Amino acid sequence: MSAERAPGKLGIVVIGRNEGERLKACLDSLAASAYPIVYVDSGSTDGSAAQAADMVDSVVRLDPARPFTAARARNEGAARLLERFPGLTLIQFVDGDCVLDPAWLGRGIMVHEQSPGTAVVCGRRRELHPDASIYNRLCDMEWDTPTGEADSSGGDFLVRVAAFRAVDGFNSDMIAGEEPELCYRLRSAGWRIQRIPHEMTLHDADISRFSQFWLRAKRAGHAYAQGAYLHSGDGRGFRWRxxxxxxxxxxxxxxxxxxxxxxxxxLLLALLPVTYLALAVRVYLGRRVRKESETRASAAIYATSVVVGKFAQLLGVLEFFTSQWVKKPRELIEYK
Structure with missing residues (x-):
C-alpha cells in the first residue's frame, strides 16, 4: 500500500498476534478506507506480518526482548503512525481479530467534531459467531453495554491524539485491562469517554473450551489487581471494588x-453452595432488569459465569501480587 496518500485527520492502528485469516478479514474491512494504516505484530509465527505488509502503510514488529502486551503494541503503532503522518488528530485502534463496520469511522469522527471535550468514542462491538459456543455468547453479552458517557472502552475505539498524548498513552506494562486504565487517566484529566449506539466492530473470539474461558477470567483478575495497585495512592478506588x-x-x-x-x-459447610446460589440469583435478577429483551437462559448462563469466573479471577489477582512481591516479569495470559 502506498504511503503517499493524503491521510486527512485520521489514521488506523491494528494489533495482532497469530490471527491468521482473522487478520486478513480485519485488514480487508479497512481496505476501502482512505486512511493510513499501521499494523503492529507481537511475535507472530504464522506469517501475519508478511501478510499485512502488502495491505498496510507500515508494519511494526515488536522487539521480543521486551514482554509483548497489547498496550505496548498500540503505543508503538501510534508512535509509528504519528511519525509517518504527524498531522493526524484522531487514531482508530482495532484488534486484529475484529472487522470494522464500514459506517463506523464517519460516525465516530462526527462525534469528535461535535464534542471537543471527548477523548474516546466507541460503539457496539459484537461477537461474530455468538452461537458457536456459550463462551462466545458470553463475550457478546459482556460487550452489550449502555450508551452515553462511559467509564471506559474496549480494545477498539477512536481516540483524540491530543488527549492520548496528554496522558502518555497506554501503560505498556499492563498485560490486560489497559483500556479501562487509560480511560481512567483520561477521565481524571477532565476528558470524556462516549459510547454511541452504532455498530463498530465484529469480533471473532473463537472460545470453544472451558479452559479458554478460565484463562480469560484469570486474565481479568490480573487486570483488576494491576489497575488497583497502580492507582492505590490516588484515593479514588480504581478497580478495588x-x-x-x-x-x-x-x-x-x-x-x-x-x-x-x-x-x-x-453442617455449616452446607451454607457455601447456598451462598453461591444466592449470588448467582442476584446477578441473574439484576441482568434481567437491565436487559429485558434477553432470554432467561442467557441471563442464567451469564450469572453462572460470574460466580465460576471469580475463582479464576482470584488466581489472576494472586499471580499479579506474587509477581509484584518477588519482582518477577509478568507474562501474557493468552486464551487463544
Whole structure:
C-alpha cells in the first residue's frame, strides 16, 4: 500500500498476534478506507506480518526482548503512525481479530467534531459467531453495554491524539485491562469517554473450551489487581471494588465457613453452595432488569459465569501480587 496518500485527520492502528485469516478479514474491512494504516505484530509465527505488509502503510514488529502486551503494541503503532503522518488528530485502534463496520469511522469522527471535550468514542462491538459456543455468547453479552458517557472502552475505539498524548498513552506494562486504565487517566484529566449506539466492530473470539474461558477470567483478575495497585495512592478506588469482591467470594467466604465448621460442626459447610446460589440469583435478577429483551437462559448462563469466573479471577489477582512481591516479569495470559 502506498504511503503517499493524503491521510486527512485520521489514521488506523491494528494489533495482532497469530490471527491468521482473522487478520486478513480485519485488514480487508479497512481496505476501502482512505486512511493510513499501521499494523503492529507481537511475535507472530504464522506469517501475519508478511501478510499485512502488502495491505498496510507500515508494519511494526515488536522487539521480543521486551514482554509483548497489547498496550505496548498500540503505543508503538501510534508512535509509528504519528511519525509517518504527524498531522493526524484522531487514531482508530482495532484488534486484529475484529472487522470494522464500514459506517463506523464517519460516525465516530462526527462525534469528535461535535464534542471537543471527548477523548474516546466507541460503539457496539459484537461477537461474530455468538452461537458457536456459550463462551462466545458470553463475550457478546459482556460487550452489550449502555450508551452515553462511559467509564471506559474496549480494545477498539477512536481516540483524540491530543488527549492520548496528554496522558502518555497506554501503560505498556499492563498485560490486560489497559483500556479501562487509560480511560481512567483520561477521565481524571477532565476528558470524556462516549459510547454511541452504532455498530463498530465484529469480533471473532473463537472460545470453544472451558479452559479458554478460565484463562480469560484469570486474565481479568490480573487486570483488576494491576489497575488497583497502580492507582492505590490516588484515593479514588480504581478497580478495588472488583478486587475486594473476588477475594471475598472466592477466598475469604469459603475459608471463613470452613473455619466455623471446624468449631461449630460440618453442617455449616452446607451454607457455601447456598451462598453461591444466592449470588448467582442476584446477578441473574439484576441482568434481567437491565436487559429485558434477553432470554432467561442467557441471563442464567451469564450469572453462572460470574460466580465460576471469580475463582479464576482470584488466581489472576494472586499471580499479579506474587509477581509484584518477588519482582518477577509478568507474562501474557493468552486464551487463544
Amino acid at each position: 472488583e478486587v475486594r469482591s473476588i477475594i471475598f467470594y472466592s477466598a475469604l467466604l469459603p475459608l471463613a465457613l470452613l473455619f466455623l465448621s471446624l468449631l461449630l460442626g460440618p
